[in-house]
Amino acid sequence: MDMGQKQAYEPLVIQANMDRLSDIYELIHMTIKAIYTKYYSDKAVEFFLELHSKENIANDISAGKVYVVIFQQEVIGTGTLDGNHIMRVFVSPQFQRQGIGTLIMDFLEAEIIKGHGAAWLESSLPAGKFYHNRGYITKGYEEYPLGNDKVLAYAIMCRKNFPIDPKEFNAPSQLVRREMELQGIDLDELRTVFPKRLYLLADSLYDTMLEKNAGTLTYHVGGGVYVMDHDNSVGFVKGEMCSPGIAAQAEDLIAAGAKELIHVGFAGGYPGTKIGDVVITDGAFHDTAVAGLYGCNGEIVRSTKELTDLLCREMDAKGIAYRRGCHRTTDAGYVQPYWSAKYYEDKGVLCVEMEGAGLFSVAKFRSCRAAGIYVISDSGSGDDWNLGWGEKALEASISKVIDAITNNG
Structure with missing residues (x-):
């Protein structure tokens, strides 16, 4: 398919030339009159029309800063780029909510991150939600006087986290390959025999598993992997503490060949739970930097539903009672103020x-399946902190969960 055919079937972003000046000007002014009048006073609308004058647009075209979206030879969107500053993004009203704004922003941001660490823009009221959903954060507000004691306020927004390609960040595979070479093991061969499911066990859960002599230490990677005696496709390892620690460990284990990672740990209970309860999580509300660094910008990082469903069926088969729902991950285990706890309780x-x-x-980034099982070991905080260590209910749940892992894989 040549370029002409491609343009006929899908929108295409190209750099604008002076032949497009009138089309761009008319699109912008038509959009302002159709959309901005719903949000702004006549004086403010007049300001925007003057700001995006034909002269200003022409100057930016001459400087090579303006881009347009072409569909069937028609200009249906535009955006302007000045260094790391995005300006003048407009989409024809009849083409809005069809991905054209996303197409423009993807293009402009891709240009920015070739030489800059962040993208900046000023947001109008109609566009604020769109930019926020792309990961832009409001850094401040500016005001422009309109006369007669009236001002136009607008938000200054910045985005510094962008989609990343896992293939560009293959350091874990390089590191694990070298580690294996030093042990006389070929990584490609290791991946054919490495356990596909690994349980990452917290502290005493790991110790309890060792006491059962259920596996053999086989691979010195990711902290030392034990392979289950009853099923060599399943193994366990002592899970690292905190999100950065377990993230680095997960990277190594995935690089070695793991396909399913299941965290089995302890957690503080919120109201409605009690010491010894077992929770199978659907995902974590995160108060941790790791999620954002791996491109998970939403409030919740989900576990893998298919694997979580499977764990529930396995627990059901063993007659182990559990709660299912979302949990919270924090980097500050000893700081749980009431207002913070209440926010997540309400969620x-x-x-x-x-x-x-x-x-x-990490699992989402590397296309690995992941899930979590948590045993409630404590609840409350401060003077009301209820520690469950030594309680029969907690010890019984630990035993049940370990037995389920040992006997089921």
């Missing part, structure tokens, strides 16, 4: 721990 969160979001973020 229906069942418990809080310090690793899940880190694991789920």
Whole structure:
């Protein structure tokens, strides 16, 4: 398909030339009159029309800063780029909510990150939600006087996290390959025999598993992987603490060949749970930097639904009672102010721990399946902190979960 055919079937972003000046000007002014009048006073609308004058647009075209979206030889969108500053993004009203704005922004941001670390823009009221959903954060507000004691306020927004390609960040594979070479092991061969499912066990859960002599230490990677005696496709390892620790560990284990990572740990319970309850999580509300660094910018990092469903079926088959829902991952395990706890309680969160979001973020980034099982070991905070260590209910749940892992894989 040549360029002409491609333009006929899908929108295309190209750099604008002076032949497009009138089309761009008319699109912008038509959009302002159709959309901005719903949000702004006549004086403010007049300001925007003057700001995007034919002369200003022409100057930017001459400087090579203006881009247009062409569809069937028609200009249906435009955007202007000045260094790392995005300006004058407009989409024809009849083409809005069809991905054209996203197409323009993807293009402009891709240009920016070739030489800059962040994208900046000023947002109008109609566009604020769109930019926010792309990951832009409001950094401040500016005002422009309109006369008669009236001002136009607008938001200054910035985005510094952008989609990343896992293939460009293959350091874990390089590192694990070298580690294996030093042990006389070929990584490609290792990946054919490495356990596909690994349980990352917290502290005493790991110790309990060792006491059962259920596996053999086989691979010195990711902290030392034990392979289950009853099923060599399943193994376990002592899980690292906190999101950064378990994220780095997950990277190594995935590079070695793991396809499923299941975190089994302890958590503080929110109201409605009690010591010894077992929680199978659907995902983690995250108060941790790791999630954002791996491109998970939403409030929740989800576990893998298919794997979580499978764990629930396995627990059902063993007759182990559990709660299912979302939990919270935090980097500050000892700082749980009331207002913060209340926010997540109102969200229906069942418990809080310090690793899940880190694991789920890496797993999503590397296309690995991940899930989490948590045993409620404590609740409350401060003087009302109820520690469950030594309680029969907690010890019984630990035993049940370990037995389920040992006997089921």
